[in-house]
Amino acid sequence: MTNTPAVTPTKPPEKWGTLSATFFADLKGQAIAVHLQYGETLTGVLVGVDKYDVCLERPDRSTMLVTKHAIAWIEPRSATTG
Numbered sequence: 001m002t003n004t005p006a007v008t009p010t011k012p013p014e015k016w017g018t019l020s021a022t023f024f025a026d027l028k029g030q031a032i033a034v035h036l037q038y039g040e041t042l043t044g045v046l047v048g049v050d051k052y053d054v055c056l057e058r059p060d061r062s063t064m065l066v067t068k069h070a071i072a073w074i075e076p077r078s079a080t081t082g
Helices: 018-027
Strands: 033-035 041-049 054-058 064-066 071-076
Touching: 018 041, 018 064, 018 071, 033 054
Parallel strands: none
Antiparallel strands: 033 041, 033 071, 041 054, 054 064
């Protein structure tokens, strides 16, 4: 049996990659469609985003928190589109 040295876990990144940060910054305050992994599509205005979640203001003025893990893709929408 060999002794393997203990592996120190790497520290998670302090900030997101520039591509996703730029994408979300450009969409903040705009209408978006969020397509979920299981097929449902949510629409609303992007009001916030953090490392794990996306926050939408829905057309009925309610606020919805969606985990990024559940999202398949996000697309910008015009204010008049579904």
